[in-house]
Amino acid sequence: MPDKKTENPQNQENSKEEVRLQVFLAHAGVASRRASEKIILDGRVAVNGLVVTELGTKVSSKDKITLDGKELSLEEQKRYVLLYKPLGYVCTQSDEKGRPCAVDLLREKYSERLYNVGRLDMFSHGALLFTNDGDFAARLSHPSAEIEKEYVVESSLPLPRYLAEDFKRGIRVDGVFYKAKDAEEINSHKMRIVLVEGKNREIRRVFENAGVAIRNLCRVRIGNLELGQMEPGQFRDLSDWEVQGLLKLCKN
Incomplete structure (x- = not known):
């Protein structure tokens, strides 16, 4: 499991604790912390109406934080989803060439902003993880995890x-x-x-x-997750046991 010292913005209401902007984005289900850093550097995030590109920026629950003009809020429900990605789908939130995105297969069921952990190219198919838990995504996707x-x-x-x-x-x-x-x-x-x-x-x-x-x-x-009898386009939520099993397999 993530270190107990990990910044957790979900407790900000009571503690008034400030966290780094990329940590907030990760806990708001935008992307992993590493991917959130690029989003910040690209000038897509504003705090209280001002665009912020400094990674060390601290924010609290009192700040109004927007991504591409849309206000963000912390997501209380953490999601962990296994998708059987079909052929022809790309692993991005949107595609400028109009190709179908794997995450689109999940949008009807999940209101949370989900993003993929790892990738599969459009000519490959099979197991692909999605989550809105930035700490979970960062830990699994780091090479030192050796999943x-x-x-x-x-x-x-x-x-x-x-x-x-x-x-x-x-x-x-x-x-x-x-x-x-x-x-x-x-x-x-x-x-x-x-x-x-x-x-x-x-x-x-x-x-x-x-x-x-x-x-x-x-x-x-x-890791411990197999496609089994799933068909292309099908997906399912992971059980708590499966999530904990994945984290235990991480060597980092």
């Missing part, structure tokens, strides 16, 4: 004989080192891969480097 993500990858052509073993030992592509925690062939055209860091397009870059085109890439597990 396992399991993928099943299908190729158009037969897999190179030693690709799985090479991936486990580590492969350097264009100066970047990629290493799977585990990888094994299921058959000549299918491989199971477990990553703990998950660099940008890691699996695709390793396969492209080996001259193998990916036909299908699905993330089937995040």
